[in-house]
Amino acid sequence: MIHPTAIISSKAQIDTDVKIGPYTVIGDDVVVGSGTTIGSHVVIDPYVIIGSDCQIFQYAAIGAIPQSLKFKGGKTIVKIGDKTLIREFVTIHRGTEFGGGITEIGEECFLMAYTHIAHDCRVGKNVVLANNATLAGHIEIGDHATIGGLVAIHQFVRIGDYAFVGGKSAVVKDIVPYVIVAGDRAVLRGINRVGLKRHGFSPATMAALKKVYRIIFRIGLTLNEAIERVGAQVEPLPEVNALIEFIKSSQRGITR
Numbered sequence: 001m002i003h004p005t006a007i008i009s010s011k012a013q014i015d016t017d018v019k020i021g022p023y024t025v026i027g028d029d030v031v032v033g034s035g036t037t038i039g040s041h042v043v044i045d046p047y048v049i050i051g052s053d054c055q056i057f058q059y060a061a062i063g064a065i066p067q068s069l070k071f072k073g074g075k076t077i078v079k080i081g082d083k084t085l086i087r088e089f090v091t092i093h094r095g096t097e098f099g100g101g102i103t104e105i106g107e108e109c110f111l112m113a114y115t116h117i118a119h120d121c122r123v124g125k126n127v128v129l130a131n132n133a134t135l136a137g138h139i140e141i142g143d144h145a146t147i148g149g150l151v152a153i154h155q156f157v158r159i160g161d162y163a164f165v166g167g168k169s170a171v172v173k174d175i176v177p178y179v180i181v182a183g184d185r186a187v188l189r190g191i192n193r194v195g196l197k198r199h200g201f202s203p204a205t206m207a208a209l210k211k212v213y214r215i216i217f218r219i220g221l222t223l224n225e226a227i228e229r230v231g232a233q234v235e236p237l238p239e240v241n242a243l244i245e246f247i248k249s250s251q252r253g254i255t256r
Helices: 193-198 201-215 225-231 237-248
Strands: 047-048 061-064 079-080 089-092 102-105 179-182 187-191
Touching: 047 061, 061 079, 079 089, 089 102, 089 187, 089 237, 187 201, 193 237, 201 225, 201 237
Parallel strands: 047 079, 061 089, 079 102
Antiparallel strands: 179 187
């Protein structure tokens, strides 16, 4: 199941049922889990860990050194979770010594063609990155988030769980969970009602999140005043608490 033209380091650990296509190159200290399929002309550089049942299409480049002038060649890694789908020409760079040392993609993600994930990014599980989505360094994306095509995200930005970023958006501040944003620069467009419904959120939870959204973003209160009012007027559901904690922990400020 390994094409004879593939070049694979003797120091790589490839499970016995992995399929590898023609002219693919796999470097030292790469680990590939059971059931994974790697297409033709893929380059996987050293220090990459790929989970089970992943699919990697032709011309993807995974594990190249980061595009950082401060990088000094340390042993940093890329880690890709099980059942993740990586399409053509996706690029994923290793972490840096000063940024945590790891670029990590969660389980069951879908990275469409030409996606770029830079050094030290942390992408949660079940995340969709559409064509040409571009992540600068040190970005965190929560579980079940969707990033549209041609989106550019500034370094150190955080995207919350179940957020939806519309195509061609430029994102420079944190995006709270459960919302839709779009535009250059990205601005809030409302609660991600369709996405939440598809993921099985209850009507009561969606109603509470809608109320939180209105208090924080629609009636002109300061952020501290809005958070106090949410505490007094909205049931402290786990999703409500998660949204408030996300805001409190923001370092770059939140998209309004």
